Amino acid sequence: MASAINRRQFLQLAGxxxxxxxxxxxxxxxxxxxxxxxxxxxxxxxxHWGFEGPPNPDAKGTLRKAVxxxxxxxxQPDFIVxxxxxxxxxxxxxxxxxxxxxxxxxxGALRVKNVRFMPGEHDASLDYGKAYKEFFGATxxxxxxxxxxxxxxxxxxxxxxxxxxxxLAWLAADLRQQRADAPIVVLTHRPLFDLMxxxxxxxxxxxxxxxxxxxxxxVTVFYGHIHQEHHHMTGHIAHHAAKGxxxxxxxxxxxxxxxxxxxxxxxxxxxxxxxSVDAEVAQAAYEITEHPVIRS
Amino acid sequence: xTSRRHVLSLAVVATALATGSVATYVLAQPAEKVIRIEAKxxxxxxxxxxxxxxxxxxxxxxxxxxxxxxxxxxxxxxxxVVPDKVTRVRFVPDKTGTFTFLCDIFCGSGxxxxxxxxxxxx
Numbered sequence: 001m002a003s004a005i006n007r008r009q010f011l012q013l014a015g016x017x018x019x020x021x022x023x024x025x026x027x028x029x030x031x032x033x034x035x036x037x038x039x040x041x042x043x044x045x046x047x048h049w050g051f052e053g054p055p056n057p058d059a060k061g062t063l064r065k066a067v068x069x070x071x072x073x074x075x076q077p078d079f080i081v082x083x084x085x086x087x088x089x090x091x092x093x094x095x096x097x098x099x100x101x102x103x104x105x106x107x108g109a110l111r112v113k114n115v116r117f118m119p120g121e122h123d124a125s126l127d128y129g130k131a132y133k134e135f136f137g138a139t140x141x142x143x144x145x146x147x148x149x150x151x152x153x154x155x156x157x158x159x160x161x162x163x164x165x166x167x168l169a170w171l172a173a174d175l176r177q178q179r180a181d182a183p184i185v186v187l188t189h190r191p192l193f194d195l196m197x198x199x200x201x202x203x204x205x206x207x208x209x210x211x212x213x214x215x216x217x218x219v220t221v222f223y224g225h226i227h228q229e230h231h232h233m234t235g236h237i238a239h240h241a242a243k244g245x246x247x248x249x250x251x252x253x254x255x256x257x258x259x260x261x262x263x264x265x266x267x268x269x270x271x272x273x274x275x276s277v278d279a280e281v282a283q284a285a286y287e288i289t290e291h292p293v294i295r296s
Numbered sequence: 297x298t299s300r301r302h303v304l305s306l307a308v309v310a311t312a313l314a315t316g317s318v319a320t321y322v323l324a325q326p327a328e329k330v331i332r333i334e335a336k337x338x339x340x341x342x343x344x345x346x347x348x349x350x351x352x353x354x355x356x357x358x359x360x361x362x363x364x365x366x367x368x369x370x371x372x373x374x375x376x377v378v379p380d381k382v383t384r385v386r387f388v389p390d391k392t393g394t395f396t397f398l399c400d401i402f403c404g405s406g407x408x409x410x411x412x413x414x415x416x417x418x
Contacts, residue, residue, distance in 0.1 A: 089402075089404060089405050090405065121407075125402035156402075159401050160365070161400060194369075197367070198395075200399075200408070257411070
């Protein structure tokens with residue numbers, strides 16, 4: 001495992017380090033985790049497998065190209081996370097499962113086999129996550145990686161876009177096991193804060209989750225849903241939305257409706273992509289590098 | 297405004313008592329405007345409506361097919377819209393402008409396009 005410094009040097013040498021942005025949420029003097037070791041992971045989001053339409057003439061090829069681009073990263077990430085809307089919604093339960101099976105087969109080509117999945121409302125809201133669980137397992141869970149505590153929250157299996165009291169109690173119980181200065185990363189699909197409720201870019205009880213997280217000094221949220229890069233702070237908690245891999249959506253409130261941005265033949269895949277996140281665990285700092293679908 | 301209405305009501309009650317006419321009193325109570333809105337996948341009918349600032353209205357919400365939401369975020373007003381049931385929501389617009397209402401319960405492939413507009417005028 002190369003250190004993050006080496007990786008950053010590598011990114012700069014490769015000429016793609018310039019798009020990396022460091023987000024540090026650590027307070028001065030934060031205690032170092034005993035097992036802290038820097039690493040990086042990749043976030044992909046909103047692949048909407050099964051979507052067809054003018055916003056993406058290469059709907060069947062984009063995900064495969066992204067997989068190839070991730071596989072082409074010179075240093076492979078420790079793990080990869082998909083933050084929801086793996087598939088595009090369908091009323092047909094058979095078709096839903098077919099899309100999930102196809103998606104799983106395509107991403108099975110990733111060289112990194114440590115892959116974490118999360119549902120989006122397109123995967124889970126019409127059957128309360130039933131099909132999703134058959135293919136991908138639990139919709140919310142935690143895991144630890146090299147001193148970082150990850151919490152995957154499900155704010156989509158309930159079609160009302162709520163986390164729900166049961167999961168919030170589970171979250172509270174998990175957080176009670178953490179030090180106040182523990183580096184914590186929350187993964188979720190919808191924004192936990194009211195980004196744009198008029199466009200359904202919110203979680204109805206997201207404020208309750210933020211309230212539970214607020215006593216912890218080093219919390220960072222990575223999410224999807226809005227098909228674009230976006231950065232926001234709620235107090236000391238940073239929220240970073242990822243680009244999607246099917247069609248980009250407009251900036252919040254920039255146009256009357258949240259219709260997909262049109263495909264630009266002159267710049268195919270514009271607005272789409274994935275990101276790598278370099279975690280400097282001891283500082284709870286994250287360097288985010290945005291990657292296009294096709295790496296030049 | 298409120299005190300004037302109160303005085304008028306008292307006057308009407310006094311008249312009603314004097315004349316024995318209950319009907320006069322009932323007519324004096326301004327009935328709140330009712331606006332019926334039907335939801336179905338993936339739209340609302342009507343999709344655009346206009347109300348007056350300060351005049352209370354009652355939305356009568358129904359769904360023709362599945363459970364929907366009716367959310368008017370700019371006024372912190374929302375309700376579940378249940379099939380085969382009338383859900384009544386009272387709305388007192390206190391600011392002018394055009395505001396979006398939307399379905400906030402995921403209902404399928406057109407969910408993202410399921411929204412309408414309320415225009416509040418003086």
